[in-house]
Amino acid sequence: KAGVTQTPRYLIKTRGQQVTLSCSPISGHRSVSWYQQTPGQGLQFLFEYFSETQRNKGNFPGRFSGRQFSNSRSEMNVSTLELGDSALYLCASSLRGSTSPLHFGNGTRLTVT
Amino acid sequence: GENVEQHPSTLSVQEGDSAVIKCTYSDSASNYFPWYKQELGKGPQLIIDIRSNVGEKKDQRIAVTLNKTAKHFSLHITETQPEDSAVYFCAARGEGAQKLVFGQGTRLTINP
Numbered sequence: 001k002a003g004v005t006q007t008p009r010y011l012i013k014t015r016g017q018q019v020t021l022s023c024s025p026i027s028g029h030r031s032v033s034w035y036q037q038t039p040g041q042g043l044q045f046l047f048e049y050f051s052e053t054q055r056n057k058g059n060f061p062g063r064f065s066g067r068q069f070s071n072s073r074s075e076m077n078v079s080t081l082e083l084g085d086s087a088l089y090l091c092a093s094s095l096r097g098s099t100s101p102l103h104f105g106n107g108t109r110l111t112v113t
Numbered sequence: 114g115e116n117v118e119q120h121p122s123t124l125s126v127q128e129g130d131s132a133v134i135k136c137t138y139s140d141s142a143s144n145y146f147p148w149y150k151q152e153l154g155k156g157p158q159l160i161i162d163i164r165s166n167v168g169e170k171k172d173q174r175i176a177v178t179l180n181k182t183a184k185h186f187s188l189h190i191t192e193t194q195p196e197d198s199a200v201y202f203c204a205a206r207g208e209g210a211q212k213l214v215f216g217q218g219t220r221l222t223i224n225p
Binding site: 004006031033042043045048050055056058090092097101102103104105106107 | 147149154155156157158159162202204210211212213214215216217218
C-alpha cells in the first residue's frame with residue numbers, strides 16, 4: 001500500500017508570495033492533518049480535515065488555510081509568506097481521525113527568502 | 114491545553130545497550146500515546162503506540178510503558194543497533210481530539 005505522498009518535496013519562495021502544498025493520503029484514509037515542523041517550535045498542529053470538512057484548527061494566523069477534496073486529497077495554502085514560515089510541512093493521514101493512528105508523509109521543505 | 118515534555122533531548126548509547134526516553138503529559142484526559150522515529154530527510158514514522166487502558170506494550174526490541182497516575186510514559190529500546198540512530202518523538206492525544214501534541218524530540222545516537 002502506498003504511503004502518504006506530498007508534493008513538491010522542496011520549494012523556495014520570496015516574502016509576500018503565496019504557496020500551495022499538496023498531499024495524497026493512504027488509500028482508504030479519510031482524515032488528513034497538517035503539521036509544521038521547525039527546529040525552534042518542533043511539531044505544531046495546523047489543521048485537520050475529514051470528509052472535506054475542517055474539524056480542528058491550530059493556533060496559526062489566517063494566512064494558513066487548507067481544503068480537502070472528495071477523493072480525500074488535501075492542499076494547504078500559505079498567503080503573504082513571511083521569513084518565519086520557512087519550515088518542513090508534514091501531512092498525515094488516518095483512517096478515521098481521532099481514534100486511528102496517524103501516518104506521516106516525508107514533507108515539503110519550504111524556504112522563504 | 115495539553116503539554117508534553119520529553120527528556121533527554123540527546124542520548125548517546127553503545128551499540129547493544131538499552132535506551133530509554135521519557136515523556137510527561139499534563140492533560141489527564143489524554144488516552145492515546147504514540148511514538149515516532151524520524152530519520153534525516155524523512156517524515157516521522159510511527160513505531161509503537163499505547164492507549165490508556167494498557168500499561169505496557171512490546172514489539173520486538175521496542176516497548177512502551179504508561180503510568181496514568183503519574184502522567185508519564187516511556188520508550189524502551191533494547192539491544193540497540195546503528196540503524197536505531199534517529200530523532201524520536203513522543204505525543205499525546207485526548208479522547209475525541211483530532212490533534213497530536215508532540216514532545217520536543219530526542220536525538221538518539223548509537224555508537225558502534
